[in-house]
Amino acid sequence: MTEPATEFPPPKILTLSPAHKPILITQGAEGRLYKTPSPFQPNKFCALKYRPPKPYRHPILDARLTKARISSEAKVLDRCYREGVPVPAVLAKDAAAGWMMIEWIEGEPVRVGINTWLGERPEDDAVVDSNQEDETALIDLMKRIGVAVGALHRTGVVHGDLTTSNMMLRPWAEDGLPNGNGSNSEKAKAVAGDVVVIDFGLAMQSQSDEDRAVDLYVLERAFASTHPRAERLFHHILDSYREAFKKAPSVLNKLEDVRMRGRKRSMLG
């Protein structure tokens, strides 16, 4: 096996100083994400999002596309941050070189938190623990997701790839943790924290009910396939979305249409 570092040489920016080895977090189709020290904040990390050149694209077109995508993602982050939507702040960027650095969000993706909460029970145990008290923490997380998505849509941004992997759970300060005892509080810890939305690579500005409904539909489908055993709790996300966002009712009406189209499409094969 070759070293990943040999297969994917890091961008030049990460080779300027020999002092640190960047950590490759993900290698996607479009880009890579590294964890690396913040350039100017001591003892802090940042996430460096890098879109390497695509050898199969014409170089001039490729450079233009990369630059536009980095700039667009940075612009959306700025807009969301200003409006109070919980997103990482942008620290620096060189769109022509294909990278931007954003604030490192501590914690795990929401996907991991929910799966930890659900535990390792067999797949066919379709019903989440029927103990009402036990479910409170998870339902609470669902509500926070709905609030975050509502805030996002209120600013006139649709995400384009809403999944529980594209949301982080930033831990609360220790005293913010719900107290309790035994495994119940351990489980609750897994779903504690502020929901921070990340990965605006496919985001765009839109105020249309249709676009917003598609955003919710993508989340609904992703949620059902990632967390089938919590699917019956998904409506809590929509409920809190409705409460958080004034224009939610017409979006949720549209969501019915979008679901219908989705079903038809899957029936046609």
Add this chain to the structure above:
Amino acid sequence: MSKRPAATETCDPATTSKRPKPPSSVTMALERIQLEHIPPNYRVYGALFRDVSNASFLQTQLLSRNPEFEYAFIDASTIVSRAHLLAAVWNAVYTSIEGNLRTPNVHSEVVASLNTNNNIADGYRRWGITPDKTKDLAVIKILTSSETLPDAEQEKEAEKVWTHLTAQIQGRPAELTNQELAQVTDWQKVRKYYKLNGVPVLDQTKDEVEKRKKMESLAIMGMALRGL
């Protein structure tokens, strides 16, 4: 400088403020600033001068391109925090490495980097040293050599810079800490320059410490998105 142990050469403001008072503050106030993702043959020094009385003379040296005055002189009242200033310094060094300077040199680039648009003259006017107006001055000196400088050489270099600065600047030397900077920030200016008035996230934030952190982030973001 020579007596300072290497471990205190950090840009952590907490550590900086805990540093024991030096016998002569004049020899100790120039700090070697550590930045990440720049080559080791780049050295960044910084200091703060309070109650400066000869801003007019200093600006004249810059305008006449006096080669002895290759510094970034920044009006400290426009600075939110240490990280805000260092973001501009880092950007200037990076831009210089990439060969993409938009201004005559890396020092003027520091000042221009504080701007949220590409108007360079506007950047100098707002963030640079201004006769009669600048009272508190942040100074940045960036030096490079083809090789990484041995410690002894680097200390000599820093002492030389410091001797020159203290001879030329009429003001009280201070350190570039968040604490010192907070005493001189002109929030009205900062809010105007970084378009922070009426920004929802600031209105939503009640805690003053949190609010400052957000203003810092917004200023840095404004710089990162310059021209977009």
